[in-house]
Amino acid sequence: MSEPARRERILQAAVAGGLLEPEEIPLAAFLDLDLVAENVAALMRAFPSGVQVLHAFAAKANSIVPVLAGLRDLGMGCEVASEGELAQALAAGFSPQEIVFDSPAKTARELRQALAAGIALxxxxxxxxxxxxxxxTQNPSxxxxxxxxxxxxxxxxxxAMSTAGASSKFGVPLQDPGxxxxxxxxxxxDPAMDRIHTHVGSQGCPLPLIGEGIAKVVDLAEEVNRRAGFQQIRTIDIGGGLPVxxxxxxxxxxxxxxxAQLQESAPALFxxxxxxxxEFGRSILAKAGFTAAFVEYTKVSGGQHIAIxxxxxxxxTRTVFMPESWPLRVSAHTADGSRKTGAEIGQDVAGPCCFAGDVVARNRDLPLLEPGDLVALLDTGAYYASTPFTYNSIQQPPxxxxxxxxxxxxxxxxxxxxQSMEALLMASGKGLHAAGRTPWPRAITKSGTALPACLPVPAAVRRSAAH
Ligand SMILES: Cc1ncc(COP(=O)(O)O)c(C=O)c1O
Structure with a gap:
């Protein structure tokens, strides 16, 4: 079955099964699990069989725990970049040996936790x-x-996605003097330092550029090992970033x-x-996912057809704020999920958020959308519904x-x-103030001397405020 036919079938079944419904569930994201499995198998086949490889999925691309667990079942490891992602990876069942911890801002607490668990850093x-x-020195790891x-x-x-520029915030710059x-x-x-890492960037980095960056790091690893007189660096982490x-x-x-690019640029790696x-993320999941939403209203404004x-x-989020860098394909469907046919006309496909730029596709040629129709944003299996933006407090979709x-x-x-309304309210601080009281008592706004009595202020802060 072709990809458009698969999506149509999934949408029709979702509507028929009540998984997408105009009032209660007007927005939902879907992941075609067979396509994910096919893609992961292709990744594993691509690397030479004589090389030991851990394909650590970049959790930032889609940190939904059952998704991570499914990728683990398919044989992947997990790359995490925060304590939260580490917790998600552990909850998904990854063992510490299958996890790699990145992040440019690891706290001492995160480091202690990773070192105690034996997680690669x-x-x-x-x-x-x-x-x-x-x-x-305090606790061997x-x-x-x-x-x-x-x-x-x-x-x-x-x-914004390139991490190998001259002044990137990531990593130790290799070519700066000294x-x-x-x-x-x-x-x-420290002879115990046995790995080296690079990630050239994500999306928009052509293969020769990725190959060149990895080659420089492989070359450095060879030099470390030559100087050491033994194979000190055993693992080379080449990051992710394969464009989609x-x-x-x-x-x-x-x-x-x-x-093939790496075999040419950095043969010693193999x-x-x-x-x-x-550490691939986007290339594993993006193409297997789509996001479906009902059209609530349509209008013509200044001659432009707009579907809300x-x-x-x-x-x-990225598509709306950086439309040139992150354009998305959109398909039009009738209320039962079938592909919509008819003459195409340029339409803006807009979102529900209260700012004018909340448009996911501008003047896109589609059969004329009507209220009650569905649109599908394609290739959104990574970095879309799984990385929500909480503007306007719209419930996160299933x-x-x-x-x-x-x-x-x-x-x-x-x-x-x-996301339930109660979960949304809890994430908004519900319950942290006493009913009927504002958290800004007059005293603090006027003189700045008193802390709000109704907030659970930590003891240390209370003490220093009293002085
Ligand atoms: C260190 C690191 N590894 C892996 C990735 C995943 O990149 P991609 O999803 O493009 O494969 C990222 C993305 O930002 C990253 O920063």
Whole structure:
């Protein structure tokens, strides 16, 4: 079945089964689980069989716990970049050995937790390294440790997603004066540092640029090992960042081309002496997901047809704020999920948020949308509904996994429930103030001397306020 036909079938089954409903559930996200499995298998096949590889899914791309658990079942590891993502990975069943911890801002608490659990750490900078060395002196750890290197080979097509520019905030800059020697000295000082990491950037970084960045880091690893006189660096973490084609319907990412590029740019990576870690996110899930929303109203304004739907900046944040960098395909459907036919006309597909720029597609040619129709935003399996934006306090939509049977039936799995109004209120601080009292007593707004009596202020703050 073609990809558009699969999506149509899933949408029809979802509407028929009440998983999408104009009043109660006007917005929902779907993940085609068969396509995910096919894609992960393609990733695993692409790497040479003689090389030990941990494919650590980048949790930031979709941190929904059952999604992570499914990827674990398919044989992936997990890359996390915060205490929250670590908790999600552990909840999904990953063992510490299957997890890699990045982040440029790890707190001492996060470091202690990772070191105690034996989780591999990609160390962002020398200050973090010093902190880790001190913690290891107090409590020895079995964690694999290494520096994140910024090869400084330039930006890709989306500056905000490129992490290998001259002044990126990530990693230790390799080409700044004296830094290569400082990196080599850090490895020489601690033979337990047995890994090295780089991530050139995400989306918009062409394969030759990714290959060039990884080659610089492989070359550095070889130099560390030559100087050490033994194979000190055993693991090279090459990050993620394989771009996704947001214009076509090819569900399997270009993993073969990626590996071919590395075989050309950095052949030593595949010599068999290194184990390799990858951190793909978008290329694993983006193409397998779509987000469906009902059209609530339509209008013509200044001659422009506009459809107001329930999918906007709250689930398509990057697309709304950076439309040139993150354009999305949109398909039009009737209320029962079938593909809408008819003459196409340019229409703005807008979201529900209260700001004028909340438009996911401008003047897009589609059959004329009417209230009650559905739109589907395609290729949104990563970094969309799973990374919501809470503007206007719109409930987060449910996320469903879908598996198609040979007879056309669809089996759905709830991956994340629609956010309840109570959960939304709790996330908004409900319950933290005494009923009927404002948290800003006159005393604090006028003189600034008193703390609000109705807030649960920590004892230390209360003490210092009293002085
Ligand atoms: C360190 C690191 N690894 C992996 C990724 C995943 O990138 P992508 O989803 O483009 O594969 C990111 C994305 O920001 C990242 O920062």
């Amino acid at each position: 990609n160390i962002d900078n020398f200050q973090e390294l010093e902190r880790i060395e001190a913690l290891r 079995g964690s694999s440790l290494g520096l994140r290197i910024n090869p400084q080979i330039g930006l890709g097509g989306i500056a 830094l290569r020697e400082q990196i080599l000295a850090a490895y020489a000082a 084609d947001f214009e076509s319907d090819e569900p399997v990412a270009a993993f073969d081309a990626y590996v 010599s068999g002496v290194y184990s390799v870690v990858t 739907t329930h999918a906007g900046a709250q689930v398509a 996320v469903y996994g879908a598996a198609l049977e040979d007879n056309g039936d669809v089996r759905f799995t709830l991956l994340r429930g629609q």
